[in-house]
Amino acid sequence: MYMIMEIKEKFIAAVEKFIAHLSIHPADDVIARLEEMRKHEDSYLQKTIYDSYFENLKMASELGRPCCQDTGMIQFFVKAGTGFPHLDITKEVLTEAVRRATANVPLRPNAVNFFEETNTGNNLGERSPWIDWEIISGSPEMEITLYLSGAGCSLPAQAKVFKPSDGYEAISPFVFDAVCGSGINACPPLLVGIGLGHNMENAAVLSKKALLRPLGTHHHHPKGAELEKRITDDLNNLGMGAQGLRGKRCVMGVHIESSARHTATIACAVNFSCYMLRRGVIRFKKDLSYE
Ligand code: SF4
Known part of the structure; x- marks a missing residue:
């Protein structure tokens, strides 16, 4: 039992860290493309906008805070190997990681119960986080793509x-x-x-x-x-x-x-x-x- 709890905690902690990292730092290929696009612009207006984007990203990184106030709805796209031994706890792990990341990063609570129109306060709710599953036959691994979907x-x-x-x-x-x-x-x-x-x-x-x-x-x-x-x-x-x-x-x-x-x-x-x-x-x- 202790062993199972330890595995689950390790899995949750890794996913929570992943969510936190992505809410603060957009991917490297995105930063490189933005730098290239800034160079291509020659107007003062455009260069100023790009500079404010980069200043925002720098401050987010230095302060460890999300790079946009809208941290989005949280979507996972999972490629689950049939040989990955922790499939049965994956949904629970992703859900708990979102709850913890919302409190600890913190992320803006965006999830609203559709018919009650109440904010759940933790980014969880009916089908939230959104999880898209793909089964990869014979693979012992699991690949999780995270997308933070702003309004x-x-x-x-x-x-x-x-x-x-x-x-x-x-x-x-x-x-x-x-x-x-x-x-x-x-x-x-x-x-x-x-x-x-x-x-x-x-x-x-x-x-x-x-x-x-x-x-x-x-x-x-x-x-x-x-x-x-x-x-x-x-x-x-x-x-x-x-x-x-x-x-x-x-x-x-x-x-x-x-x-x-x-x-x-x-x-x-x-x-x-x-x-x-x-x-x-x-x-x-x-x-x-x-x-
Ligand atoms: S579109 Fe929304 S999530 Fe994207 S930078 Fe603007 S406010 Fe932030």
Whole structure:
């Protein structure tokens, strides 16, 4: 019994530390992309905005506090190896880690019971934290991707199912409307995630998973990669920069994830991350050592 408690505590402590780290430090690839984008801007206005972003990140790191007041809804994307020995306690561990991180970091309590409209005070609630499971056959490990989903970047998300007669040409205008209509309110530069599939829910999940890919990666199909590049270039030619104000580039990138589609549907969902892209991956081995 003591042994089981010790294992659980070790697992919870690692996940809590992971949540705390990510709420304070966006991933390295994000920082590198922001630095590159600042160099590309030449106006005083844009350089000042980027400087305030970097100053904010520096102070968050020095003070050990979240880099944005909106620490988001907490989403886990779990790749669970069938040989990982702690599968049965994983949900309990993730839940407890969120409760502790909310109190200790602290994170802003964002979770509100839907019908009672009361804040739970600890970021827990019905299906919160959100956990997406994928089973990896034969693997002895567990990989957990964490995404902190702020309201500003979640609000502009949209999904639509097109008819085949609308054609693939319908995708770009839909994405542009979403970015220009409300995406610019989500603290650009943005990462735009596009999910393409057979119905609304499958496209929506894929559009979020597109945001989890490292910056600089491309869709596995040459046509998908070409579409990512075309939409990225076109969005970056709109004359918008950081915070949606006049500038040279408004997106860090466009990522597409896709699935087979129904012969009679073309589903498209678009999701956003703001410049504060807080996502990261932790991999546990059987003995709960991690990287
Ligand atoms: S859009 Fe991002 S940076 Fe802006 S307030 Fe929301 S979480 Fe923070």
